[in-house]
Amino acid sequence: MAERVRNQEVDILRGIAAVLMILGHSFIVYPVNIASVPWCTAIGHFIYTFHMELFFILAGYVYHCIGYKSYIRKKIDRIALPYFVFGIAAMLLRAYGGAAINGTEPIGEGIIKLFFRGGGYWFLYVSFLIFAVYPLLDRVLSKSMAIEIAFCGLILIVDQYVKVTDFLTLDTVTHYLPYFVIGHIMAKINRGGERAKTSILVSTFIIYVVLDSYEISNDEKLGAIFHFIRAVSMCYVVFCLSKVIFGRWGERRGCVQIKKSLIDCSKYSLQIYLFNGYLLTAIRIILCNILKIQSPFLIAMTIWIGDLAISLILCKYILPRMRLLTRLCGIKLGENK
Numbered sequence: 485m486a487e488r489v490r491n492q493e494v495d496i497l498r499g500i501a502a503v504l505m506i507l508g509h510s511f512i513v514y515p516v517n518i519a520s521v522p523w524c525t526a527i528g529h530f531i532y533t534f535h536m537e538l539f540f541i542l543a544g545y546v547y548h549c550i551g552y553k554s555y556i557r558k559k560i561d562r563i564a565l566p567y568f569v570f571g572i573a574a575m576l577l578r579a580y581g582g583a584a585i586n587g588t589e590p591i592g593e594g595i596i597k598l599f600f601r602g603g604g605y606w607f608l609y610v611s612f613l614i615f616a617v618y619p620l621l622d623r624v625l626s627k628s629m630a631i632e633i634a635f636c637g638l639i640l641i642v643d644q645y646v647k648v649t650d651f652l653t654l655d656t657v658t659h660y661l662p663y664f665v666i667g668h669i670m671a672k673i674n675r676g677g678e679r680a681k682t683s684i685l686v687s688t689f690i691i692y693v694v695l696d697s698y699e700i701s702n703d704e705k706l707g708a709i710f711h712f713i714r715a716v717s718m719c720y721v722v723f724c725l726s727k728v729i730f731g732r733w734g735e736r737r738g739c740v741q742i743k744k745s746l747i748d749c750s751k752y753s754l755q756i757y758l759f760n761g762y763l764l765t766a767i768r769i770i771l772c773n774i775l776k777i778q779s780p781f782l783i784a785m786t787i788w789i790g791d792l793a794i795s796l797i798l799c800k801y802i803l804p805r806m807r808l809l810t811r812l813c814g815i816k817l818g819e820n821k
Contacts, residue, residue, distance in 0.1 A: 505535055510791070516778055559612055566814035574603070755815060
């Protein structure tokens with residue numbers, strides 16, 4: 485079967501989401517608490533209002549299943565296998581890592597989390613469950629866009645008003661499934677290739693600002709429905725801005741290089757996520773424990789840039805030389821070429 489052509493717009497958006505994810509994780513709380521520094525708090529809050537939701541929207545946008553057996557086999561290779569490899573390594577590190585780790589965890593508790601609650605790599609656990617179940621749901625949902633929208637609304641109501649169990653991360657699956665569905669709906673709508681109107685872009689940005697301001701001023705988390713509206717609004721704004729910057733201005737020298745870097749971050753976004761915890765810990769130890777650096781800006785920027793740079797170097801130049809590690813990291817052979 486021929487490989488599907490990569491969607492450059494999706495690659496750029498996924499690259500942006502990966503870059504934001506690493507930046508958000510760079511605001512550490514141990515051994516120096518820079519997350520409480522006002523500018524770190526503000527940037528972190530902004531990132532966490534939509535960046536993981538953007539990942540799930542994009543996953544729904546590119547969702548494609550022809551033949552469930554081959555489809556699920558690919559998801560096992562690309563998601564489940566790396567989840568268990570890196571999840572077990574992280575579990576052992578937390579159990580026996582000592583003072584270098586931000587909080588230890590008994591091995592028994594780590595095993596329960598790994599198999600039944602997603603552990604530190606919850607995103608992969610939740611993604612795999614959604615990918616596994618969605619082809620079954622899609623048999624009904626694909627009959628009508630109205631059914632898809634109604635289902636999305638129903639799950640949002642459940643997420644807001646029903647206390648869903650955290651067993652098998654079903655509460656988290658319930659929270660992120662509507663974003664996957666809305667991404668799939670957006671893919672169908674976008675086939676017409678219509679350009680976004682400025683009025684819609686401005687309106688969605690205003691919606692985001694109003695809802696976010698309400699949350700901040702009331703010091704109270706938004707419910708699932710309003711959080712969904714806020715997150716989708718900002719994802720739409722980011723989508724439109726990326727089309728302008730990398731589409732209309734895409735041939736300018738600076739934009740071309742940034743675009744290439746974002747596409748690389750997209751191609752290896754899974755591996756960037758997998759390596760993040762280990763690289764963050766290593767860089768944090770060097771900066772804070774060995775060099776005794778206290779500057780929030782220097783710590784955050786070094787972790788952010790260092791984490792991304794090392795991850796890309798590993799994925800593009802080192803891992804392809806080691807076939808076993810390449811597979812364990814979820815990289816498809818030949819993907820770097």
